[in-house]
Every structure is written in structure tokens, then in C-alpha cells.
Amino acid sequence: MVNHMAEHTVTFDTAPQPIHVPTGTLLVEAARLAGVDIHQPCGGQGRCGRCAVVVREGTVRRRSTLRLSGEDVANGYALACQSVVEGNAFITVPPQEAIERRLTTDLTAAAVAVPAGYNPTQAQTVQRVRLSLPPPSMDDQRDDWSRLQTTLRQQAGIELIRASLAQFQQIGRALREGNWRVTAVLDADAWDCPGCPARLIDLQAGHCPEDTPLWGVAVDIGTTTVTLWLVDLLTGQARAQVAEYNRQITRGEDVISRIIYAGKNNGAVELRDLVLETINGLLETACKRVQAQPADVVKATISGNSTMIHLLLKVPAESIRLSPFVTAVNDIPTLTAREVGLNIHPEATIDCLPGVASYVGADITAGVLASGLEDSDGITLFIDVGTNGEIVLGSRDWLVTCACSAGPAFEGSGVVNGMRATKGAIEEVWVNGATFEPTYRVVGGGKPRGLCGSGLIALLAEMSLTGVVDKGGNINTVLPTPRVRLGEHGPEYVVAWADETAHGHDITITRVDVDNLVRAKAAIYAGFTVLAERVGLPLETVERVLVGGSFGKYINVEKAVEIGLLPDKPWDCFHFLGNTSVRGAYLALIDREARARVKAIAARMTYIELSADNTFYEAFTSALFLPHTDLSRFPSVQAVP
Amino acid sequence: MVNHMAEHTVTFDTAPQPIHVPTGTLLVEAARLAGVDIHQPCGGQGRCGRCAVVVREGTVRRRSTLRLSGEDVANGYALACQSVVEGNAFITVPPQEAIERRLTTDLTAAAVAVPAGYNPTQAQTVQRVRLSLPPPSMDDQRDDWSRLQTTLRQQAGIELIRASLAQFQQIGRALREGNWRVTAVLDADAWDCPGCPARLIDLQAGHCPEDTPLWGVAVDIGTTTVTLWLVDLLTGQARAQVAEYNRQITRGEDVISRIIYAGKNNGAVELRDLVLETINGLLETACKRVQAQPADVVKATISGNSTMIHLLLKVPAESIRLSPFVTAVNDIPTLTAREVGLNIHPEATIDCLPGVASYVGADITAGVLASGLEDSDGITLFIDVGTNGEIVLGSRDWLVTCACSAGPAFEGSGVVNGMRATKGAIEEVWVNGATFEPTYRVVGGGKPRGLCGSGLIALLAEMSLTGVVDKGGNINTVLPTPRVRLGEHGPEYVVAWADETAHGHDITITRVDVDNLVRAKAAIYAGFTVLAERVGLPLETVERVLVGGSFGKYINVEKAVEIGLLPDKPWDCFHFLGNTSVRGAYLALIDREARARVKAIAARMTYIELSADNTFYEAFTSALFLPHTDLSRFPSVQAVP
Secondary structure, three states, rough: OOHHOOOOEEEEEEOOEEEEEOOOOEEEHHHHHHHOOOOOOOOOOOOOOOEEEEEEEEEEEEOOOOOHHHHHHOOOEEEEOEEEEEEEEEOOOOHHHHHHHHHOOOOHHHHHHOOOOOHHHHOOOEEEEEEEEOOEOOOHHHHHHHHHHHHHHHHHHOOOEOOHHHHHHHHHHHHOOOOOEEEEEEHHHHHHOOOOEEEEEEEEOOOOOOOOOOOEEEEEEEEOEEEEEEEEEOOOOOEEEEEEOOHHHOOOOOOOHHHHHHHHOHHHHHHHHHHHHHHHHHHHHHHHHHHOOOHHEEEEEEEOOOOHHHHHOOOOOHHHHOOOOOOOOOOOOEEEEEOOOOOOOOOOOEEEEEOOOOOEOHHHHHHHHHHHHHHHHOOOEOOOOOOEEEEEEEEOOEEEEEEEEEOOHHHOOOOOOEEEOOEEEEEEEEEOOOOOEEEEEEEEOOOOOOEHHHHHHHHHHHHHOOEEEEOOOOOOOOOOOOOOOEEEOOOEEEEEEEOOOOOOOOOOOOOHHHHHHHHHHHHHHHHHHHHHHOOOOHHHOOOOOOOOHHHHHHHHHHOOOOOHOOOOOOOHEEEEEOOOOHHHHHHHHHHHHHHHHHHHHHHHHHOHHHHHHHHHHHHHHOOOOOOOOOHHHHHHHHHOO | OHOOOEEEEEOOOOOOEEEEEEEEEHHHHHHHHHHHOOOOOOOOOOOOOOOEEEEEEEEEOOOOOOOOOOHHHHEEEEEEEOEEEEEEEEEEEEHHHHHHHHHHHOOHHHOOOOOOOEEEEEHHOOEEEEEEEEOOOOOOOOHHHHHHHHHHHHOOOOOEOOOHHHHHHHHHHHHHOOOOOOEEEEEEEOOOOOOOEEEEEEEEEEEOOOOOOOEEEEEOOOOOOOEEEEEEEEEEEEEEEEEEEEEEHHHHHHHHHHHHHHHHHHHHHHHHHHHHHHHHHHHHHHHHHHHHHHHHEEEEEEEEHHHHHHHHOOOOOOOHOOOOOOOOOOOOOOOEHHHOOOOOOOOOEEEEEEOOOOOOOOHHHHHHHHHHHHHOOEEEEEEEEOEEEEEEEEEEOEEEEEEEEOOOHOOOOOOOOOOOOOOOOEEEEEEEOOOOOOEEEOOOOOOOEOOOOOHHHHHHHEEEEEEEEEEOOEEEOOOOOOOOOEEEEEEEEEEEEEHHHOOOOOOEEEHHHHHHHHHHHHHHHHHHHHHHHOOOOHHHHOOOOEEEEEHHHHHHHHHHHHHHOOOOHHHHHHEEEEEEHHHHHHHHHOOHHHHHHHHHHHOOOOOOOOHHHHHHHHHHHOOOOOOOOHHHHHHHHHOOO
């Protein structure tokens, strides 16, 4: 049979040699013959988009281009499970990571770039100036401090400065050791105290070389992960980016349990010390990479949710947890590293970005700043999904925000086999629509231990698409597969059999888990609804959806739409921005104007308390459906056969 | 003989019964007959003024009224050694202390009085306000800090405040414990930072009773003595005044030796700790007297010479000692008790009064403030004599100042039998012009151990008056008295024989001592001369001479004029103001306007460096004479027979 048909030579870049296949051969089949392994998580249904390859030369017919953009196709992309050979072809197989990046629009790389048009000299709040003071004499007996101030005025145009007692103890030595030539570092932007004198951070004997970097750090304290960017303030460039688990995790996985822990005995001190250890450890690592000393760092900006900021500063956070849910302080004045306990220059200024409410913290104002939402023409939705879903809706003209108590389901808590997105977590799942057999990807490779948030979203979407669960979240127990069964907690679906797992137990998702996930996604979707209703605009008017936070970095937008977590929008409406919190802190570190903007953002954001809102409950109940009670809200999901 | 003359009844208030004496009997003789002991330190020469009594009724003829003012005579004062009975009389003998106070115009009592027209509400920089905050609710979820700030604005008219991290850690608890009623203490006068927000000092749960005192302290750190006034800021009244030796004395008696000590090993820390111990000890004592706690003290002002301020703050003082003699800082910004280490409220603001130069410190600007010199119509001279003589000359329109290296002679150093004005120091001396026998008064009574500054001045004056020394300072070795002799160090005069002294050795003054004292007084007098020359005014135009410092409290102005230490002026030109340094600190503590004034004083004072001035050396050489080479400058001394 084969001989009757035309044969074509297909060359895979990763194969030892070309193969010959007849017209109509699927690329995945050709690859198999050539000894090339192409992942097909959805089992070749053309749904997951993960078998995309690039047709460099030759003729291939694409039966389906689902998940591929027009640009992708123009660039040669084709789904290997949906494309057939119709002539000689040269195919490259992108590495798995490249595929993932293409599918999830990870802006991490872009985040490192200095903002376009950035002019460090104009934008910087920190100034380093070389001064030559007239030495004192019997004819000029001014005190060291006056002499320094006058010289700063004359040689650097800085009118007034302030210094700490510790600095007064050191000024004289620096002046004399440098033979009246010194290098001063000042922070001129007193954002907590408009019109106040510039702060003296450092005074070193002699004139330092012009090209010596001037270090600053931007820190995002996540409940789970702490991220730190080490930045050369002279250029604005991030020179090292490091992240580590927040060591507070050992004292509670979510903010509520941390607040409770902080209220016990020495808990507040312990938690403060743990996060300081984390940050100081990251500082060491980052500094080593660029051969700097932590003590060279002269400024820090810090972002994080309100609880994280309170715990860092050992400010009691109890009121965040208890009705009526207020923080001690949303907008803390500039502090010094000495006060806070950061192992950088003790006089370094530390600016915590301003928060808005107990559950809309600095991480969200930083996110709004980094995403550009606050300056957008069209109506934009910004979301950051973690234990809570924080949502901001708005444009250049207005900003409303709310936090929905989604619960920790998407962080893997409250789900029998849930876990954080660490090694062993199933982070992506595809279910074959005919066999109901799942395929999954595990963080770090190896055997799975449970399901993390993105895995749960994907699983729920796949179960819904393949009919394993119905729109009401009920598991279809009559399907012809052993994977659907009645377990201890009612109906359940087996994602991994005991012999495939790291711990030797089946990994399942139960009806109760599904309910928890549906409630979580419903809370977030209801948040969108209420915000939109509050401003009298239908969700359809939203032009862009910006997804921030590390959670957003890994989720699959199509699957999130499929379960009704994200609103049903064209693919190109969604922008996954990665860690917008650290990016916002970075902008506030390097750019005076960005600092003013984040302050203005916090002041402009109207916080809407959902727990005091009846319409929220209604919207929430309507959303307790996959994807929603009102299917007209999800036309693309409705269209899937 | 006695019978032929008219007899008169003389009644002494302290005598068991009246006595009868003839016309012409000296009052001292009458007193002796009546069994009343009247001190006659000068041996009845009518020079010392210490035998003054009050003639309540009757007729007494005053042969001489030297040392008595017209007002004294109008009030009945008479010198008992110079007045004779001419009729019945009733005489009161003032206690010795009362006499001393009258003769040395000690304004200590007046210094305690709240300034005339003082209105605490208007003048105070520290405010205590009772606030009632609207409790948070689901409809009002502002953070604690914003809530507090808004309430302060609405209920106390305070626009902006700033707080430390430690305070942010405590605000929430105070608000909730007080059920949203709190008492806030703020320092609204940021003299180091005009236009800056008010500082939050204290926030207590509940409304404190209106009459609870609000404590502040004014501290003068003298090289020898530290003085502290505990003041109720609500009324401006000093409620306790305490003083103690500066514990730094064990590490050097003068500023130079302290600076040298501070430069050794841990010397700076030791000296800082010693003065802190001194102040904190005084705080304890003062607080106990009024049943307050040191932690209740919410503000402190500190005066002292530039070295004392530097050592307190552990700011290196080495440059004060070395040419060109500059301080690290003359005008240090507001600090907190936490930074400085004072055991008062940790957030209490601490304002060090501003200095002008290395040897014209905050003690002098405080003195100018307290003395009112800076607001006087006529030309006024202000002097503060210690190791250095600090001099200010001026009026409302101008102020010039200098410091003369008088050396420590007047503090008892550099003189064989010199000592500080402590127990056992001879503080006043009279020499009988006929017998050359001395009479002296010892601090604390008891046997003498040596001579302190005021004793040395008195001794030198008496020796000069009685011819024991000539105008050139030479001891007249041919006088018919065993007290003048040739000792180990050349000619000397014995003030106390070994058997009268505490240590069993003769107390003498040598030719070398006399030289040292003459050089010291010449330096100070030359300072006056140069200051006056600099502004082109003769010393005669000086209308008032204000003597500050504890030294000034004890010296005898007439004797100081006699040796040429003070300019020759009528008695009522001199005002001995006692400790003007602590008084200035007190004014800066209680009065916003006084604070502005002392800043202006420091800025207005033109410092003249004498060591760079040739005219100083000439003036100094001319003054190396008792009282001066140019006797026309001392007409009253010239007039003494």
C-alpha cells in the first residue's frame, strides 16, 4: 500500500538521519519513525498545543491550528498531531521549555530590561556626588557639618541634608582621611516627607571611580517566595535576580496562619527574623554574583502583601485577620536598614511600597504600576491569584479594587492531594477524551506527589471538557474507565496510580475537591463581576486582562477560561506578566516618577469590600458552575463540541 | 569714763537680753558684749562687707558704707565694724547665708520662676492631645495610621505627623486598648527641619487626666558639674533641680584632657557612658522628688560646651583640640532619647542647643539667651569663666564672641594648693592690712584642704590690697609676718598653717601661682579689650556686665575688679546670673520662641579667634599687672588708699 503513494523525505533537526514517509503521514508519526520524541499531553487531540514544531522548509498541511496565532503559523509553527506531510520537509523541534514560554507569554525576560527612555541621571532618587571641601583654617573655622552642607549646595545643588547620629560620629573621619575630598551618597526623594531635607546615606573618604556601581535592591516578599533584584542604580540595570522560599513557610503556609503564629509568644520576632534571614541570604547570593558587598547596597524598595510587610516590620498584623479587617499602616514612611534589620548599608533608605487595604497590599499597587494599567487608555483588568484573588479594574481615569477570599485551593490547600508548586507537583494535565487517560507534567520531573494550582486548574478544565465532570461539578461515575470510582469521600477521579507516584498512593481528585476549586474560581470571577457592576460597565468592555504573580506565570489561560476562572476573552487580550510585584518595586527603586506614581496609584484605588456586598454573594452563586450558570458569558467554551 | 557718757540700750535679735553701751560704741563691740558673734573676715577694715547688720530701729552712725548700696542703707543695712551707736537701737543679724546672697546677687531663685507673660499653651513645642477616633467598621476600613492622622488633623489641628518604626509597632495596641480613645504627645517644633511633620512621641490608651504633669528636662553638662531641671511642660514650672559632679571627671578635669582620653582605645565610649550615667542618675533623683518616672519625660534640651556635647554624642572631638580648632557639628539636629541613650521616654525628642565654635559652645548661646543680652538696648558684656573664659559683647543689634585660653588656674589647677570648689576648699579670704593675718571661709565648713577659684581671686585681691604682693605680682618678702617666707618654689604666703588644715600641711600661694593667676586674669581681660576694639568701642561704653556660670555665682566682684579680672564698673553694672546654661536650656525646653531665638543667637554671633590675633597678645601683656599696666582703666582700684 505504501509503495503506491508518493514518498517524501522528512528531516528532523534532532534526528540522526532523514526518514521517508508517504503523503498524509502525521508529523508525530514521522517523528516517531525518525526516533524523535514529541510530547502529546492531550493524546493527539489538538487541544493542548504542546506538540508544536517549526516547519523550516517544505510542505505540511495543518488540519487544525488551535492554540496557534496567525503569527505563529507565519513563523512556521504547526501542531505535530494535527499536521500531515505533503512533500519533503525540514522540521525543528523546539525544546519543551521554549514551547512553554511561547504558550504562557512569560515576561520575565522583558522585566529585566530598563524601561524605555529611562534616564538614570534624571530619574534617580539616589545621588552619588564627589565633593572637594575647602579645608578648615584659622580663617575658616566652620564646623565639619556646615562645611559639608555648604559644599553640597555649591557643588551638587543639594540645599539641605539630614543625617543620623551614627553618621555625625563618622563625618569628621571621612573628611580628614580623604583630605577634604569625599564621595557622598544621598537620597533626595523623601516620599514620606515632601520638602524635607535629603538624607545622607554614605560618606566615604576620597573620590570613588565614576564607574563603581551604586547598588540598590528591589524585594518582593511573597507569602511563598521572596524575590530580590540587585540593581546598579547608575544605569538602572538589574544585575542579579534571585528568589528563594520565604523561610516563614515553616510557620504557616498562608497569611492567616502566619498572623496567628505571630500572635503567639515570640512568634512575631521569629517570623520577622525568618523573613530577614531569607532576604539577607538572597542579598549574599546576589552580591556574590556581581562581586559586591551587601554593605554597598544603599537603597531598598520592598513590595509584598500587607501581612508580609507587617510581619517584616514586626508591626502587629492581628487586625488584618479580624473583622473589620484593617491594617496598622498601609503607607509606612521611609525607614533605614538599621531599623529594619536588613544587612545592607545601615543608613540605606528602605521604602515599602504603599498598600491599599488588608488584602490589597503593596504587591498589588506595585503590580498596577508595573503592568501600566494605571496609564492605559482602555479598560483593563489586573488580577493576581494566590490565597486571595486580588483584582484591579480600571484605566487612566479610575481604579477600583477588591480581594476575593478564594481560599487556598489554588495554592494546593483544602484539596486532598493538593500541594504547593514545588518538586513533585503535577503542574499541567491533559485528559484523553476517548480513553479518559491523563497525561501530566511534574515540577522538577520525576514521580508526582500531588497537584499544585496550575495542575488543578488544568485537571478541572480537562475533566470538564472530556465530560468527567458535568457543568455542576459532579463526577460522572458511569464512564467506562477505572479512573472514575467511588472513594472514601465520594466520587473521585484517579490522576496517577499508586505505582506511578512518589509516595505509593493514588493521586485523586474528589467531588469535594472539585467543589472547593469551583468555589475558589467562583469567588474570583464574582470579584470581576462586582467590580464591573460597581462601575456600571459590562465585563465585555474590558480590553485587556493582565495576570500578575508567580501563579499567573504558570497557568494555562485557555484552561482557566474553560473552568470560568478567567473571563472569556480572545487569547491576545491576556498578558501574563510574571512577578509584577518585584517589577513594581524595581521601578520604584530606579525611577523618581514611578515612585510618585505608585503613591498616586494607592491613593487613587477605590477599595471595595466584598464581604459587605450582597451583589457579591449573588455573583458568587451564579459562578458556581463550570464555567458559569450564564453560558453566554463564555461563548468560546460553549462553542467547544 | 563710761559713766560720763550717755548710755544707750542696744537689742540684738539673736541675743538673750539687751545691753547698755555708751555713745560711739562700735556695733561689733556691742554685739560682743551681748554675746552675739558677728563675722569680720577682713578684721574690721570695712572692706569685706560681711559684717552687715540691719538697724531696725534707733540711731546708728555709719562711718563707711563701702560694699553697701543706697538701697541697702535705705533698708537699714550697716557695716557693724564701721558703725557706732548714737541712741537706743534694735539690730537684727542676718544669717551668714543671707549676707552672702546679698553680696553675690545669686539669681538661682529667680531662675526657677516661669518667665513673665509665659503662656504654656502658645509657647509649648510639645502638645498633649486627647483624641477620640471613629472605630473602624466594614464601611470604614482605613488603616490605624491614617485614622490617627485624620483625627489629629480634625481634633487637634495637626496636619502631618511622623513616627518611628518602634511606634508603628505599638499604635494598634494603644488604639484598641483605649477603645479608640487615646492620648497623644507630639513635638510640633521641628527646629532642625522647618516645615517637617510633627513627631509623635507617645501614644497611650485612654484619655489621661488633664492635670497629669507632662515632664521635660533641661540639662546643662558642665565639664565639672551636670545640672538638671525637671519641668512640668503644662505650666512651664521647674519642679525639681538637681546637680552632680560630671562622672567624666575621673577621666580628666578639663576638656582637653577629656578629648585626649576619648581618643584612646575605648575612651569615647567610656566618657559617653559616664556622662549618661550622671544624667540618668540625676533623672532618677529628680523624678523621685515629684513621684514621676523617668520614662514619663517626653522632651529634653541639652546645653554644655562643645566638647561636652560631642562627648555625650560620641562624636569625635579631636578636631576641637587641634589647630585650626573646629567642631564636627555646632548645630546637631533633633535626636531621640533612644539614639542618645537617655533613660527617658525612648521617643522623647532631644534638642542640643547650638554652639558657635570649638570654645564657644551651646552653654554660651544658652547664656546669651538666658541673660537677655541678645535683646538689650545698651552694650552688654557677658562672661562665663571656667577653664576658658568665654566672652560675648553686644546688644540687640550685634554680637561678637571669643574664648580666651585662661588656663585652669581659676579652676584650681596649675596652682600648688589649688583645688575644685568642693568640700574643704577655701572659697573666700580676707587679709588684715595691719597684721597680714588671713581669715577664710571653707566650703562645707571644717578644715581647709586647698584654694578654689573664688578663694584664689579673693586671696590675690587681698594680698594686692594689703601689699603682700605688688602690682607686678611680686611677693613682698620683707613684711613683718612669718606668713611671708621663701619656700621651695620661691617666695610664698601661708594662708593656713599645717595644724589648721585637713591634711596637716601648710596651705600656701607661691610666686609661681600668682603668676599663673595673673596670666589667667590677663587672658580674660585681654579678651574684653580685643572684642571691644574689634567693634571700635571703648570698654567704658559697656553698660552691663553679666557673669554666668557656676564660677560667677561665687566670685566676689569687687575682688575680681581689684585684680583686673573684671572691668572696673559701678557695682550695679554687674549681674551674677548663676547657671545661665541650664537656664537657657530650660527656656528652649518650654518656649517655642526662645528656641527660635537661641538658633538666631548662634547664627548672629561673630566668632573672633584670638589665637590668630596680634592685638590679643598686646592686650594680654598689658594686663599682666595687678590690676593693669594702664591704671586709668581701674579708677576705683586706683582710689583705694
